[in-house]
Amino acid sequence: MKIQIADPFAAEPAFLAELAGQAPDLDIAVWPGAVDGDADVLLAWEIPADFPPLPPDLRAVVSFGAGTDRLERDPRIPAGTPIFRLEDGEQAERMADYVLAAAWSQLVGLPQAARNEDRRHWSLSTDQRLSPDQFVVTLLGAGFIGTCVARRLADAGFAVRCWSRNAKQIEGVESHHGPGAIEAAVAGAHLLVNILPLNEDTRGILSAALLRGLHPGAGLVNIGRGEHLDEQGLQGALIEGAVGHAWLDAFPIEPLPADHWMWGHDRISVTPHISGPPSLKGAAASLMKVLQRIA
Numbered sequence: 131m132k133i134q135i136a137d138p139f140a141a142e143p144a145f146l147a148e149l150a151g152q153a154p155d156l157d158i159a160v161w162p163g164a165v166d167g168d169a170d171v172l173l174a175w176e177i178p179a180d181f182p183p184l185p186p187d188l189r190a191v192v193s194f195g196a197g198t199d200r201l202e203r204d205p206r207i208p209a210g211t212p213i214f215r216l217e218d219g220e221q222a223e224r225m226a227d228y229v230l231a232a233a234w235s236q237l238v239g240l241p242q243a244a245r246n247e248d249r250r251h252w253s254l255s256t257d258q259r260l261s262p263d264q265f266v267v268t269l270l271g272a273g274f275i276g277t278c279v280a281r282r283l284a285d286a287g288f289a290v291r292c293w294s295r296n297a298k299q300i301e302g303v304e305s306h307h308g309p310g311a312i313e314a315a316v317a318g319a320h321l322l323v324n325i326l327p328l329n330e331d332t333r334g335i336l337s338a339a340l341l342r343g344l345h346p347g348a349g350l351v352n353i354g355r356g357e358h359l360d361e362q363g364l365q366g367a368l369i370e371g372a373v374g375h376a377w378l379d380a381f382p383i384e385p386l387p388a389d390h391w392m393w394g395h396d397r398i399s400v401t402p403h404i405s406g407p408p409s410l411k412g413a414a415a416s417l418m419k420v421l422q423r424i425a
């Protein structure tokens with residue numbers, strides 16, 4: 131099978147070596163150096179703007195990641211061409227690490243302590259700290275990655291709720307499903323984590339109204355897509371105190387423009403799409419499974 135790679139991470143020598151180890155017979159062209167006009171499969175997280183016209187007999191496009199939204203809205207992919215995604219278990223675990231870091235940080239009060247430190251202000255809180263089982267974490271999305279994150283949070287002792295299209299059975303996790311159930315899933319939560327895919331129903335779902343339903347001063351983690359977040363809604367929620375701190379890892383425009391108001395905001399941690407780095411082994415193994423399906 132002939133594969134065209136058009137992704138900077140997939141083009142890394144270490145990934146190519148992993149791929150060659152798992153599938154020595156693959157015929158691989160790596161853009162920008164090489165273009166295969168007969169390629170069967172294109173591997174890319176998004177197709178670069180200056181990529182040449184797609185091969186006429188392309189059989190499938192595979193996202194070098196979990197999301198396919200940037201490919202789905204690309205008019206250069208002919209209608210009917212199947213688009214697949216990778217399911218990389220190690221990546222899901224790394225994303226759970228990110229969420230756990232935010233959950234413990236919010237529970238312990240580290241963001242507030244860091245803000246006080248910036249002002250050289252010594253403030254002893256007299257509030258009782260919650261135990262993990264009193265600290266409610268709501269996950270929007272309970273698919274391949276969300277389920278892994280939910281399990282890790284539940285194993286760590288947090289009170290976990292998830293919200294998805296269909297009901298889920300995940301041990302130790304309270305499942306809510308359907309459009310009418312999102313408010314109940316979010317109500318009073320101490321941390322809201324978004325790990326939804328971007329689609330027409332989920333765009334802007336992190337709205338001011340939704341954030342107001344959280345426990346006052348709650349944390350927000352967005353590891354889905356930047357377009358899930360209503361940025362003005364977040365700005366208002368931070369001013370009102372509905373949200374105390376936000377960890378944001380995905381943005382509509384990446385890199386986040388240098389003059390964006392979020393940079394340097396003392397209640398926002400901007401991270402450059404680092405929550406879920408793909409693993410060489412996991413990504414290559416998942417790609418192999420996709421190739422077997424379409425062989």
Ligand SMILES: NC(=O)c1ccc[n+]([C@@H]2O[C@H](COP(=O)([O-])OP(=O)(O)OC[C@H]3O[C@@H](n4cnc5c(N)ncnc54)[C@H](OP(=O)(O)O)[C@@H]3O)[C@@H](O)[C@H]2O)c1
Binds near residue numbers: 196277380
């Ligand atoms: N920041 C990063 O580094 C990074 C890395 C990897 C992935 N991501 C993002 O994470 C997203 C999720 O990945 P995944 O592998 O977990 O995806 P997935 O397996 O497709 O799961 C998606 C989940 O979202 C739910 N969902 C989708 N549309 C919904 C709607 N309209 N209402 C309610 N629930 C809805 C699904 O519900 P059902 O199960 O009931 O259908 C499912 O639980 C990706 O699409 C990508 O955008 C980000």
